[in-house]
Amino acid sequence: MNEDLNLLGLIDEEEILLDEAALSLALLDHPGTDLAPYHDLLDTMATRLESVGGAETPSERADALAAVLAGEFGFVGDVESYDDPANADLISVLDRRRGLPVSLAIVWVSMARRLGWSADVLDVPGHVLVVLGAEVAPVIVDPFAQGVRVGAERLAELVEASAGKRRAVTHVAAMPNRAVLVRLLQNQASRAEQAGKGRRALELYVRMTTMAPAFPHLWWERARLELVDHAFGAARGSLGAMLELTRDPELRRHVTEALGRLPPE
Known part of the structure; x- marks a missing residue:
């Protein structure tokens, strides 16, 4: 069994770096692949995001993430081949700049956290979003849709669509x-x-x-x-x-x- 996989089962929750962990998991299906170019890409995106400057509020940070990750680097949801297993493999996602909601959310949250920003993956029934800002005016965005804002009405629609009937939005929660x-x-x-x-x-x-x-x-x-x-x-x-x-x-x-x-x- 891969040592990195065993380590993931042993370390504390807060020690897990989502992008690094997801790359390690992907490497199990790409033996021998050099991860250096992928680390370089992640570093480059974080550096570019930091250079934008002036992103102090969750709203400004959401705009910066959308501009850099979706606008400059072209990360977007794969609507044409949604069920392709490559969309849940971070090595392939970084190669193709296409992915599932959860794989793209990992990229967005990891980049935000590298800059010390509060960011979490949000578990919405049937979907995955990203929430920026834990306490003051949090902003919810959809990385699959290039970072479009998700307001209370749209969030309720997503919950109801998955549930098949009206449910409270309290079913939505940040994911460990x-x-x-x-x-x-x-x-x-x-x-x-x-x-x-x-x-x-x-x-x-x-x-x-x-x-x-x-x-x-x-x-x-x-x-x-x-x-x-x-x-x-x-x-x-x-x-x-x-x-x-x-x-x-x-x-x-x-x-x-x-x-x-x-x-x-």
Whole structure:
């Protein structure tokens, strides 16, 4: 197992640098690739962003990010080939300047944080946005749409569209760093399964449980794919890990029942 992946599972949440971590994850699928040009590009974008100057408020910082990342460097959502797995691979995203909402949000948030700006990836049902400014007049933007502002009305529309009925916008929340990286890999895993590549999806869930071992639902998905692959011993181990993690009685019952249905060792 890659050392960087193991390290991601051990370090504290606040120690995770989203762009560096996402590059390390992408490198697993690009063995031997020299990451220096990608680090250089990220450094160049941060330097260019810093040179804009005068961006003191969240609104001004949103404008600066849009001008540099979308305007000068051309990062935009891939609407033509949205389901291409390359859109959730940061090496490919930096090469193509195209990506999914979550991969582009990683670029935007990472650049903002390099300058000491408050920025988080915002988990909106069915979408991912970026929020700038934690307390004073926060601004929400959509990196997939080149940094367009997202007001309260549009945010409510996104929530309602995903929910299928009216829900409060309080369901929207900033995502911890590990959850952002999990979201990135889940995009790849779901597309792999849709393409009939179950073992590829399983490989991705192994990565996810390694870097985010405290996320019970990841162990459940890993066990499900291990069962499809008739890896019963591995599935037993994954369900056991999940049982150790969760205290939810209903979930523990489901896991115990699933363990009971496994063939004897």
